[in-house]
Amino acid sequence: MESVDLIYKAIYILAIFGVTLLIATYSTYFERKIAAFIQDRVGPNRAGPLGLLQPLADAGKLFFKEDFIPAKSNKALFIIGPGIAMLVAAMSSAVIPFGDTLIIGGHEIFLQAIEVNIGVLYIFGVVSLGVYGLMIGGWASNNKFSLLGAIRAASQNISYELAMGLSLIAVLMLSGSLSLRVIAEQQAGFNWNIWYQPLGFLIFLICAFAETNRTPFDLPESEAELIGGYHTEYGSMKLGMYLFAEYINIFVASAVMATLYFGAYNFPFMLELETWLVDATESAITANNIVTLIGTAVMFAKIFLFIFFFMWVRWTLPRFRYDQLMKLGWQILIPLAILNILLTGGGILLKDYLF
Amino acid sequence: MTENLFYFLTSLTLLCALMVVISKNPVHSVLFLIITFFTISGHYILLNAQFLAAVNIIVYAGAIMVLFLFVIMFLNLGKGAEKGVKTSTLSKIAGTVAGGLLFTVMIAALKDVEIAGYNPETYNSQIGMVENLGKVLFTEYLLPFELASVLFLVAMVGAVMLGKRETGEQHF
Structure with missing residues (x-):
């Protein structure tokens, strides 16, 4: 790899990391604003104009609180727990294509941190590791409620990973590739996967809610029965890291859904726009760059829409009971996902037969 | 570079695998086993087998080890292990003799082993x-x-x- 490429990659990875953290920070603000809007309140409005500095105030408060470690806890694991949660959450945005190629000074730059031919599996693997942060933290606290929360988180994540993987298989059958870049390129224009995979998307969406421990699947931290769930014993920035990791997970889940089902950086009439721009600016490079930048903006718009959806659901639906959660995962979602695979396979064969 | 990486990964794998057996706390054992799976995935990546690496992490580190951890947390094995398990002198002697015999047999078996090398000209790097x-x-x-x-x-x-x-x- 050339050193120019290496420097560009380093800058890009840092930028994506920064954007991830920024979006996660402001997700906390918008979570409270949207909650306030839905419950007919005002929400945070003291720190800065419209309360925009509220996340900074929250972070400052968490940093200056006493860093408390319970006496009979497993000290090393108690500290490692939130670290793992944060690390794993921040890892997964590496393979997501946030845009098409930019051409700067003759260099083709693809707006994706690392391109691997197993991108979907990478995301799936990293998501399946997310549960360790909760489990280790919950167990190391040496508290019954924390342990119950950790055990709930583990069984919930394992159950919903199965349905999630099965719903992904239908997408992979359509695209014939595990690379997220290829999957994104195939959905050029308005040819999005959602038109072919509505059922698969629904299953994936439900599983994404369960994997990120969001309402209506937030049983690992249901405060009515478990105090705070796996982070009962946590305070200060360690608690902050757990909460922050949840918002990063929401961002990544939204980005994955936008990439796999909603055409990533593609938008309708993008090819027409590019040909028109080539005529207007008389430069293929400028036209390409403008379309790419619009595509990146569209990608982030899709991500924000999904993040909003996550919050909307949180303040609308009540929590499941635990047996209902297990029944939904094992007896409804998994058979539906298998049915979806059969339907997709049948559809692909029918298309080959007819055309 | 690749060779150094290989030796680093191998020593890390062996160290973590040993720690699985040596650790007194079963939860620590499981966590070391998870690191061992990661280092083995690292070996797969060195062999250019990315698919196997990802599947190894998804299946073993992501699912099976979560269940291991789950069961150990439920059984609360950590309590008994902290006091230290007493081993009788007889089983210590038996263990030493058995381990020594196994070591000798391994050396005898590995003495004449020929490592099946690969031919760089016919080797397909895309095989994984x-x-x-x-x-x-x-x-x-x-x-x-x-x-x-x-x-x-x-x-x-x-x-x-x-x-x-x-x-x-x-x-x-």
Whole structure:
């Protein structure tokens, strides 16, 4: 790899990391604003104009609180727990294509941190590791409620990973590739996967809610029965890291859904726009760059829409009971996902037969 | 570079694998086992087999080890282990003798081993890619592959059978 490429990659990875953290920070603000809007309140409005500095105030408060470690806890694991949660959450945005190629000074730059031919599996693997942060933290606290929360988180994540993987298989059958870049390129224009995979998307969406421990699947931290769930014993920035990791997970889940089902950086009439721009600016490079930048903006718009959806659901639906959660995962979602695979396979064969 | 990476990964793998056995706390053992799986995935990546690396992490580190951790947390094995397990002198002697014998046998067996090298000219570096792996599995090794799936089905039926509520039995 050339050193120019290496420097560009380093800058890009840092930028994506920064954007991830920024979006996660402001997700906390918008979570409270949207909650306030839905419950007919005002929400945070003291720190800065419209309360925009509220996340900074929250972070400052968490940093200056006493860093408390319970006496009979497993000290090393108690500290490692939130670290793992944060690390794993921040890892997964590496393979997501946030845009098409930019051409700067003759260099083709693809707006994706690392391109691997197993991108979907990478995301799936990293998501399946997310549960360790909760489990280790919950167990190391040496508290019954924390342990119950950790055990709930583990069984919930394992159950919903199965349905999630099965719903992904239908997408992979359509695209014939595990690379997220290829999957994104195939959905050029308005040819999005959602038109072919509505059922698969629904299953994936439900599983994404369960994997990120969001309402209506937030049983690992249901405060009515478990105090705070796996982070009962946590305070200060360690608690902050757990909460922050949840918002990063929401961002990544939204980005994955936008990439796999909603055409990533593609938008309708993008090819027409590019040909028109080539005529207007008389430069293929400028036209390409403008379309790419619009595509990146569209990608982030899709991500924000999904993040909003996550919050909307949180303040609308009540929590499941635990047996209902297990029944939904094992007896409804998994058979539906298998049915979806059969339907997709049948559809692909029918298309080959007819055309 | 690759060679250094290989030796680093190998020593890390062996160290973590040893720590799995040496650790007093079963939860620590499980966590070291998870690191061992990661280092083995690192070896797969060095061999250019990214698919195997990802699947190794998803299946072993992501699912099976979570269940291990789950069971150990439930059984709360950590309590007993903290006091230290007493081992009798007789079993210590027996362990030393058995371990020494195994060591001698291993040396005798490995003395004349020839490492099957690879020919760099005919070696296909893409052999670990998912397309090639799929082709091999579904053509050359189709029968063993399908038989393995039957084995999984049998295991699943067995698990359902064991977990099923018998007539007259009450759990709650």
